[in-house]
Amino acid sequence: MVSQNPLFQGGWSIKKVGAMVLNDIWPGVLFFTLIATGVVVISEKTDASLALPSQLLTVLGTILGLVISFRTSSAYERYQDGRKMWTNITSASRNLGQMFWIHVPHVRSGGNAEDERTRMILKSVIEKKTMIKLIQAFAVSVKHLLRNEEGVGYADLYPLIKCLPRFANTLPSVPTDADVLPLWYSHKLEKSKPKESDHSSGDEYHSEEPPVRSKSIFSRGHKSYDSEKAHLAPVNVDDTIPELKPARNPPRWQETIFDHVPILRFFRFCYRIVLRRPRPKDPRKMFRMQGRGQLLGTHVPLEIWLVLSNYSGWLMHQGLVQNAIATGLTNNLTLLQDTLCNLERICNTPLPFAYQAHLRISLWLYLFFLPSQIYSSFGYLTIPATTLVAFFLIGFLEIGQEIENPFNYDLNDLDMDHFCYAIERDLHEITAHTNPDPADFLFNGWNEPFAPADKRSAEVMVTGPNPCIYKTAFDTGDNSEDNIRRTLLRGWREVDRKTRKI
Numbered sequence: 001m002v003s004q005n006p007l008f009q010g011g012w013s014i015k016k017v018g019a020m021v022l023n024d025i026w027p028g029v030l031f032f033t034l035i036a037t038g039v040v041v042i043s044e045k046t047d048a049s050l051a052l053p054s055q056l057l058t059v060l061g062t063i064l065g066l067v068i069s070f071r072t073s074s075a076y077e078r079y080q081d082g083r084k085m086w087t088n089i090t091s092a093s094r095n096l097g098q099m100f101w102i103h104v105p106h107v108r109s110g111g112n113a114e115d116e117r118t119r120m121i122l123k124s125v126i127e128k129k130t131m132i133k134l135i136q137a138f139a140v141s142v143k144h145l146l147r148n149e150e151g152v153g154y155a156d157l158y159p160l161i162k163c164l165p166r167f168a169n170t171l172p173s174v175p176t177d178a179d180v181l182p183l184w185y186s187h188k189l190e191k192s193k194p195k196e197s198d199h200s201s202g203d204e205y206h207s208e209e210p211p212v213r214s215k216s217i218f219s220r221g222h223k224s225y226d227s228e229k230a231h232l233a234p235v236n237v238d239d240t241i242p243e244l245k246p247a248r249n250p251p252r253w254q255e256t257i258f259d260h261v262p263i264l265r266f267f268r269f270c271y272r273i274v275l276r277r278p279r280p281k282d283p284r285k286m287f288r289m290q291g292r293g294q295l296l297g298t299h300v301p302l303e304i305w306l307v308l309s310n311y312s313g314w315l316m317h318q319g320l321v322q323n324a325i326a327t328g329l330t331n332n333l334t335l336l337q338d339t340l341c342n343l344e345r346i347c348n349t350p351l352p353f354a355y356q357a358h359l360r361i362s363l364w365l366y367l368f369f370l371p372s373q374i375y376s377s378f379g380y381l382t383i384p385a386t387t388l389v390a391f392f393l394i395g396f397l398e399i400g401q402e403i404e405n406p407f408n409y410d411l412n413d414l415d416m417d418h419f420c421y422a423i424e425r426d427l428h429e430i431t432a433h434t435n436p437d438p439a440d441f442l443f444n445g446w447n448e449p450f451a452p453a454d455k456r457s458a459e460v461m462v463t464g465p466n467p468c469i470y471k472t473a474f475d476t477g478d479n480s481e482d483n484i485r486r487t488l489l490r491g492w493r494e495v496d497r498k499t500r501k502i
Helices: 014-019 022-045 055-103 114-146 227-232 262-275 283-288 300-318 323-348 353-403 416-431 458-463 480-501
Strands: none
Touching: 022 353, 055 114, 055 323, 055 353, 055 416, 114 300, 114 323, 114 416, 300 323
């Protein structure tokens, strides 16, 4: 089977063109093409010859090619490691979801009356469904952490965790901003430290309505305390808390002529030097490097992981899970934590600056002197030859730079939103499982356990005229065990004959 060419798979589009590195490498390719053009023109039209000996061309080219190959391979290895880590998160999320949903019992001791039993089942389902939503919240919070998006005020995260406690002290104590738990604390939202006079009069807080997307996450309090709505209390005295941000919140910048014609950036640079104006920050470069070596205010995935770990410990203390399931819960929670640490390692550990700088300088010097070294052999073909070599080498170098941190919003980055949506679908599919009694589907009329040798349904075998004896048209005796063995052997022979013909 011939593999499909990815260049022509799905047709060409603006998005596919944007995913290529042409926009990043064409200024460099154009620059070295102009250098090659100058070398050829001067050597052909004047008496001066810019040709240089080419003895070092092969050696330096081989070494530089190996180094660039190592650079690209290292970047792709980080890309692949990031994908493997998200596979681990998906696997652990499925395992934890099915363990919570299937192995934690709905019915528990203590309820005898029918109403009490029904209420207990409802509370158990709510409990397990909530913890499974926190598994989804863990994956979503990891996505925002890797993108250096601080806090919990996102449309795909906040609804999953808004039920969690927000204060260290609860009733009868009066919660204040000093009691805010780390999950709800944000460095970006805190403009100044609250004064002692703000709470000296015993002001207490409550919210009239649960926070929704169209409003701020938290609202300013009043002087009455509602115990039923204590979990909706604010976490900050700041009134300027923003609304929920969208699940995808890439940085936005306004494109200019300098983005489409990068050669003009040189004149902009000279303009700033002459007028002594400071160089503005490039939001795209800041975006590509975001998350490296930076510490967010609160480690949201860790806080969610602690809640899940606390719930698994509570299940063990209450004796609601068997030892084997308790071991599985612990192992999968540990896998989530290890995976998170590996993702942070990939995100926060770029290649050393000295290595990257030396590689780029070496490449630029090689391409600068390349036309002079090949002119004596290629003549006018030096210009397209230099263009092709610059396209290849600079392109591979920029690809390595592009995929080194695969957790942002670039078109070549990992689609972490897709991973989170897949985990959400899987967890909802798990909770849609009804946990049926095996007898409900094993002995019905649709089950043919001994096919293809015996295509009778299990219902016919169990409820037939003589259900105590299993016997087919090929059997002569009344020993059920012997007849079952013969039926299984006939099924094996028939399947073996059919599959070998294929």
